[in-house]
Amino acid sequence: MTFSLVARCAQTGMFGVAISSSSPAVAARCSYARAGVGAVASQNVTDPSLGPFALDLMQGGMSAAQAIAGLRDxxxxxxxxxxxxxxxxxxxxIHSGPNSLGIWTQAEGRDVASGGNLLAxxxxxxxIVAGFEAAAGHLGDRLLAALQAGLDAGGEAGPVxxxxxxxxxxxxxxVADLRCDWTEACPIAALRTAWEVYKxxxxxxxQRALDPTAAPSYGVPGDE
Structure with a gap:
């Protein structure tokens, strides 16, 4: 009941995860990333421990393929x-277990992997992979373009x-952790709106975290 992608920006080394589901608060349980290490999406009858576990394996020197093999073992x-x-x-x-729900499948491309279950x-x-590879700009823009491409291709079997x-x-x-945890409208559209404000x-x-003395103003009433 989820479709997602993990990706890397080859120019900046930034990693990202984008995900959508009919379930509430999917990103809270399924999205994991670590600077300089990689990104993981753990979904379908979700075990949230698998994301940190895979990242630990990669931080210890394993490739993505070795980390996924380690999970299987x-x-x-x-x-x-x-x-x-x-x-x-x-x-x-990618690991897709045989008990994944409904129509499930996966795809990989350059610096991107996508998978889903209970799909249309x-x-x-x-x-999703094609959408990511065709998009340009900031990694966040590319991730959202890919997620929208997945929705446009049918997305989940029911509404997300x-x-x-x-x-x-x-x-x-x-550096960004944006979520729409529940809406009867389109959560991907809501996420895009949040990204356009946040980006x-x-x-x-x-900068405010690293050195507030050199940071720009906060842009709120009363801040000069």
């Missing part, structure tokens, strides 16, 4: 899980209600 109930990973070199790997059709992940976008860069926290301020929020 060590994780519990792996037949029910779908996990996507991308590593620091842009390598990708088996072409959705390929459409939540979505999320996570980005990591050079600091040890997400121009992203660098300023990082």
């Amino acid at each position: 060590q994780a519990h109930h792996i037949a029910y899980r779908q996990v996507l990973a991308i590593d620091a070199a842009g390598g990708t790997a 059709n088996d072409g959705v992940p390929a459409a 209600h939540s979505a999320g976008l996570m980005l990591v860069d050079k600091v040890n926290w997400p 121009p301020q992203l660098d300023a929020y990082v």
Whole structure:
């Protein structure tokens, strides 16, 4: 009941995850990324421990493919899980267990991997990958373009209600972690609106954390 992608910007080294689902707050359970290491989406009868586990394996020197193999060997109930990973070199790997829900499939491209379950059709992940590869600009823009391409290709079998976008860069926290946890309207459209507001301020929020004395003004009433 989810479709997602993990991706890397080859120019900046930034990693990101974009995801949407009919379930509430999907990004809170399924999106994981670590600066300089990679990104993971853990979905389908979700085990939230798998995202940090895969990132730990990659931080320890494993490729995405080796980390996914490690999950298969060590994780519990792996037949029910779908996990996507991308590593620091842009390598990708996907595990889709045989007990994934409904129509499930996966696709990989350059610096991107996509997967989904309970899909409207088996072409959705390929459409997501193609959408990412055709998009330009900031990694956040490319991730959202890809997620929209997946929705346009059919998306989930039913309506989606939540979505999320996570980005990591050079600091040890997400430089963007935007979510629409529930809406009866389109959560991907809501996420895009949030990104359009947040994107121009992203660098300023990082600067405020690193050195508030050199940071720009906050742009709120009373701030001079």
